[in-house]
């Protein structure tokens with residue numbers, strides 16, 4: 001099974017990706033992890049990618065595709081994979097499609113986990129991290145026993161600067177602008193599976209599994 005996961009920040013995409021990966025025994029591939037791996041191996045592709053990142057640039061689409069294709073060709077990806085954070089744009093999606101065509105592969109579904117902006121802002125601005133142990137907690141879902149204090153180490157719970165409301169709104173604007181055309185692209189290919197992300201972790205997982213069962217491949 002080959003899946004693409006799409007979702008705004010704060011929707012729990014990473015958590016769901018991990019659970020779905022375990023359920024089906026496929027690999028979870030995130031662009032960030034793959035880039036870091038390639039760079040740490042000091043491979044020719046990694047060296048190139050690092051030169052862009054060090055200058056504060058994005059890794060160009062063709063380089064990124066080379067890195068992704070190399071990873072998708074590895075043995076452990078043969079059973080299937082779940083792409084998280086890639087593709088992000090239409091040109092990246094087209095590049096991926098070309099690669100898949102050559103391999104005689106196809107994507108089974110694009111899982112789009114959806115939640116309204118207001119709920120996302122509420123969720124993200126309720127996140128606190130401990131200055132002592134780095135533990136992340138959410139005042140909505142798992143509030144600490146003592147207000148403002150970490151359950152693990154009694155450290156102080158603080159809001160990270162990128163969880164401030166203004167920063168969250170900026171991230172959502174970028175996300176919506178970038179992702180809307182991508183959703184349209186996959187919608188035309190009849191691959192989009194829209195998942196309501198408003199429930200708890202298990203509710204959302206069950207929705208994803210049910211949709212995948214109905215769609216195809218389970």
Ligand SMILES: [Zn+2]
Pocket residue numbers: 130131132133134135150151152153154155
């Ligand atoms: Zn702590």
